Structure formats: structure tokens, C-alpha cells
Amino acid sequence: MKIKVINPNTTASMTEKIGAIARSVANPETEIIACNPKMGPVSIESHYDEALSMVGILDEIRQGEAEGIDGYIIACFGDPGLLAARELATAPVVGIAEAAMHAASFLATGFSIVTTLSRTKIIARHLVNNYGMSHLCRQIRAIDLPVLDLETDTEIKTIILEECRKAISEDDCGAIVLGCGGMADLASQIGNILNIPVIDGVSAAVKFVEALAGLKLFTSKTGDLAYPIAKPYTGMLSSFELNKL
């Protein structure tokens, strides 16, 4: 089975890290194709970044559908463009935030999220509400460092570990969800130190996509996730017209 893991930002080092973690948890017969869009923000930490990242994500999905991909992962914690991606794809599409929250819900009655910048907490809050996870999400915490610091800051693991310790002592949570694709490599190390489930959405999404595709399940084309209606697209987005795909 081929799973395309889309890092929605254009930072190649983060794409490599996400791909390596995905491969480390995938079944031996699963091929992980890690990619990032050719265009878009180098990191996603605002509504603006999210909105503009979606064009590149959808471009990767439409290419994947032509290439016979069996499932997709949107590897940014805002799950940008998730429903639009599902409209374009027949193969299952899973976002890392929804994957991590659902995994946490199987393991604990309450979880806290530890994310990057404080301003992105509202993005996580919207997702918690949309996914019906409000009763499980005890707290959304931020280390208040930008996403790209995850690539360079040598103290990052210690900083995230400290925030996770605070979550355990102050939030009454039984599990922690790491709120950024760039934290994928830290979950198992932090989980081992704290002896609590610490969930990386990339890893969880790989296992969920393997399960869905393995069950020969596909994205519903009945109702609102049917293929988008073909119509003219103008200007810079004219190549996104569906009859040109």
C-alpha cells in the first residue's frame, strides 16, 4: 500500500523528519511517500498560513489520485484543507490532529494538547470543537516558540518535556497530544520519560490509514464529499479547474 504523507509547509527538513517517523511505524509492506507542496509558507502558524497552504496540499492530492495512492495524511496540526482534500480523493485522507485526538480518546478520558505558538491554540480549539472532543480536551498549552525552532533549537525537547510535565500536574490529563507535525520525533522519547501516552499524530495517522485502506474503505462520494462541481476557475487558480485535472 502507498501512503502519501503531505507536510503542508515547504520546509524540506521537516518533511524528511515526518517521513522518517512515518516509515518507522508503518508496516513493512507500506510505502511512505513524504512530500511537501512546491508553493506555500515555510511553516503554518496562522489562519493566513493555513488558508494559503491548502492550494499546495490540494495539488499534492490531485497528483496522488492520478498516481494510485491508497491513502493520504495531512501532517500539520491544523488539519488544513482536510474536507476539501476528501472531496478530491477517493482514498482515505486523515489529518494528524484528528488522528492524535482519536487515538488519545481510546487511551484516556482526558488529554491535553501541547503546541507551538500561543496564537495557534485557537486553531487547535476549533478542531477540538469540530471533532466533538471538547469533553476530552482538558487544556491546550503552547511552548510559545515558532514551528521552525523545532528544526534548530537544541533545547526543544527539554522545553516540550517541561510543558508536558505541567500538563500532567495541572490539567488532570491521562494523555498528551503533541500539537505540531515537527514534534513527531519527540513523542516516544517524552512518553518513555513521563510514563504516560504521548501521541504524535503522524504515527497515529499512519496506523489509521493503514487500517482504513486495509479494510478497503474509501472516502464517501455520497453527499458533501462528492467530487467538487466542475466550473471555471480564473486567474492564478485557473489550473485548478476540475475538468483540467
Ligand code: 2AL
Ligand atoms: C503546524 C504544524 O503541525 N506544522 C506547521 O507548519 N505548523 N502547526 C502548529 N500548531 O505548530
